[in-house]
Amino acid sequence: MTDICSLSLTAVATALQKKELSAAETTAACLERMAATEPEIAAMLTVDADGARSRAAELDRQGPDPALPLWGVPVTLKDALSTKGLATTAGSRILEGFTPIYDAFVVEKLRAAGAVILGKANLDEFAMGSGTENSAYKKTRNPWNTAKTPGGSSGGSAASVAAGQCFASLGSDTGGSIRQPASLCGCVGIKPTYGRVSRYGLIAYGSSLDQIGPLARSVEDCARVLTVIAGHDPRDATSDPRPVQDYAAALTRCDLKGVRLGLPREFFKDGLTPEVRAACDAALQKARDQGAELVEVSLPHTDAAIATYYIIAMAEASSNLARFDGVRYGRRAANVKNLEELYVKSRSEGFGQEVKRRIMLGAYVLSSGYYDAYYRKAAQVRRLIRDEYLAALELCDALCAPVSPVTAWDLGSHTADPLQMYLMDAYTLSLNLSGLPGLALPAGLGRESGMPVGLQLIGKAFEEADLLSIGHALERALPHIGRPQI
Amino acid sequence: MAENKTISPEEVAHMAALSRLSVSAEEQALFARQFGDILGYMDVLAQVDTENVEPLYSPAQHAAPGREDQAVNRRTRQEVLANAPEQDGEYFIVPRIV
Numbered sequence: 001m002t003d004i005c006s007l008s009l010t011a012v013a014t015a016l017q018k019k020e021l022s023a024a025e026t027t028a029a030c031l032e033r034m035a036a037t038e039p040e041i042a043a044m045l046t047v048d049a050d051g052a053r054s055r056a057a058e059l060d061r062q063g064p065d066p067a068l069p070l071w072g073v074p075v076t077l078k079d080a081l082s083t084k085g086l087a088t089t090a091g092s093r094i095l096e097g098f099t100p101i102y103d104a105f106v107v108e109k110l111r112a113a114g115a116v117i118l119g120k121a122n123l124d125e126f127a128m129g130s131g132t133e134n135s136a137y138k139k140t141r142n143p144w145n146t147a148k149t150p151g152g153s154s155g156g157s158a159a160s161v162a163a164g165q166c167f168a169s170l171g172s173d174t175g176g177s178i179r180q181p182a183s184l185c186g187c188v189g190i191k192p193t194y195g196r197v198s199r200y201g202l203i204a205y206g207s208s209l210d211q212i213g214p215l216a217r218s219v220e221d222c223a224r225v226l227t228v229i230a231g232h233d234p235r236d237a238t239s240d241p242r243p244v245q246d247y248a249a250a251l252t253r254c255d256l257k258g259v260r261l262g263l264p265r266e267f268f269k270d271g272l273t274p275e276v277r278a279a280c281d282a283a284l285q286k287a288r289d290q291g292a293e294l295v296e297v298s299l300p301h302t303d304a305a306i307a308t309y310y311i312i313a314m315a316e317a318s319s320n321l322a323r324f325d326g327v328r329y330g331r332r333a334a335n336v337k338n339l340e341e342l343y344v345k346s347r348s349e350g351f352g353q354e355v356k357r358r359i360m361l362g363a364y365v366l367s368s369g370y371y372d373a374y375y376r377k378a379a380q381v382r383r384l385i386r387d388e389y390l391a392a393l394e395l396c397d398a399l400c401a402p403v404s405p406v407t408a409w410d411l412g413s414h415t416a417d418p419l420q421m422y423l424m425d426a427y428t429l430s431l432n433l434s435g436l437p438g439l440a441l442p443a444g445l446g447r448e449s450g451m452p453v454g455l456q457l458i459g460k461a462f463e464e465a466d467l468l469s470i471g472h473a474l475e476r477a478l479p480h481i482g483r484p485q486i
Numbered sequence: 487m488a489e490n491k492t493i494s495p496e497e498v499a500h501m502a503a504l505s506r507l508s509v510s511a512e513e514q515a516l517f518a519r520q521f522g523d524i525l526g527y528m529d530v531l532a533q534v535d536t537e538n539v540e541p542l543y544s545p546a547q548h549a550a551p552g553r554e555d556q557a558v559n560r561r562t563r564q565e566v567l568a569n570a571p572e573q574d575g576e577y578f579i580v581p582r583i584v
């Protein structure tokens with residue numbers, strides 16, 4: 001049999017159901033791959049080898065079950081997702097040693113579907129960053145070139161998928177944190193519509209923006225995982241009650257005949273590097289060859305989106321992260337005189353610099369005298385941006401755009417200037433403002449860097465089935481980028 | 487791009503106080519410069535006409551349904567206290583308040 005770790009999730013799930021593979025040998029293959037690649041890529045914060053092996057053995061004793069779509073499939077999870085009995089840090093020193101007492105909704109769903117959880121993947125501290133370099137624990141490296149960033153904030157998830165350590169990983173996306181690392185590591189990732197997947201048990205960053213979704217090595221693999229994790233959960237008041245579709249069964253398109261793709265004029269302007277532009281142009285030509293009709297659309301408030309996003313994200317972060325006070329969980333400072341000092345010292349010792357920046361700016365834009373000029377104003381512009389997206393989507397079936405203006409950059413090369421880092425999120429964050437679903441898939445390799453370039457399809461709210469079906473057809477038309485040599 | 491804004495170290499100290507954070511003198515100077523850049527950039531929003539635009543605070547498409555206000559014992563006391571840095575089996579322990 002070929003190397004287990006190079007199979008798709010779809011192929012491995014089928015082989016497991018047919019007993020061509022056991023859960024134990026599949027898990028062992030992934031753990032072995034992890035042991036071989038971790039010294040180079042450092043994707044994982046916690047590896048639960050014993051837990052994974054015993055879960056796989058238990059599944060083998062029970063035997064495959066067609067009602068469990070991920071039976072025996074090894075996966076990893078971004079370490080912002082709570083896992084009962086398994087350390088969860090959010091990439092922060094303030095949660096060092098924290099062990100959740102419950103599973104996130106998506107973790108419950110994965111377990112119930114028969115998945116084997118291998119461990120927890122690295123991330124920017126509290127998901128605040130675009131390169132996973134803000135993790136308090138380690139720097140993850142891109143499997144395509146270990147001198148480069150895997151992107152972020154779900155960089156550990158993307159690297160673990162690209163390196164073949166697992167068949168899928170769950171990430172979270174507040175402003176591009178699934179789609180951008182998926183692109184930089186040559187994976188597929190989807191940010192579902194806001195409300196499609198319950199956020200219960202996700203350590204919150206920006207609650208009106210956060211959404212959990214899968215990263216995997218194909219559109220079909222993502223569709224299978226999304227089918228498992230989507231659904232209503234009364235424990236998240238923003239979880240939407242409409243029924244879940246079988247997204248893998250909905251991948252019925254063979255080509256793009258009759259599909260109208262909208263190209264936002266503002267996304268193809270001067271910001272793209274030449275190799276990203278070239279890879280996107282080539283991919284769009286393939287879409288045309290497959291029968292897609294490409295139309296230009298306009299999103300006039302694109303220039304205001306970054307400011308709008310960061311004001312809202314920082315405001316929500318300052319509120320969400322107020323819970324870390326050294327009393328109920330997490331780090332607690334020693335030798336304090338009073339309660340106030342306990343809060344201040346515990347937080348100051350526990351949070352890294354980027355987290356402090358965002359909390360402080362968030363407190364500022366919410367503070368008396370500035371609330372109207374910043375926070376309320378941003379919420380008004382948010383509505384303009386959302387309405388503009390809805391209008392553009394009236395003119396086409398999906399929007400098509402780059403994910404990141406650049407391919408993966410050298411580690412350490414962009415850490416000194418936070419504003420420059422924020423500007424790199426220009427193509428992803430509007431979807432979080434508007435709540436719409438976005439699917440990132442590899443368009444090709446950059447001709448100068450040889451690193452993966454991602455393309456993004458943006459769909460209508462709760463129409464993930466159509467979005468994935470278009471993505472599946474486009475994926476078949478695009479050149480396969482191969483795998484990283486690691 | 488918008489003009490840089492001047493943020494003083496005193497303003498940074500005020501923002502830290504609002505956030506229950508302390509920042510060193512060195513961080514105060516660094517943050518003052520970075521916050522000036524970032525908030526200057528945010529001023530792009532002042533150019534956007536938002537007259538009569540209702541703020542959009544959440545993209546959720548449904549109204550969260552009301553629920554009965556019923557007490558539920560979902561966690562045991564032991565579970566709730568399990569991650570506390572200091573507790574006595576009954577309560578969280580904090581420095582003396584009164």
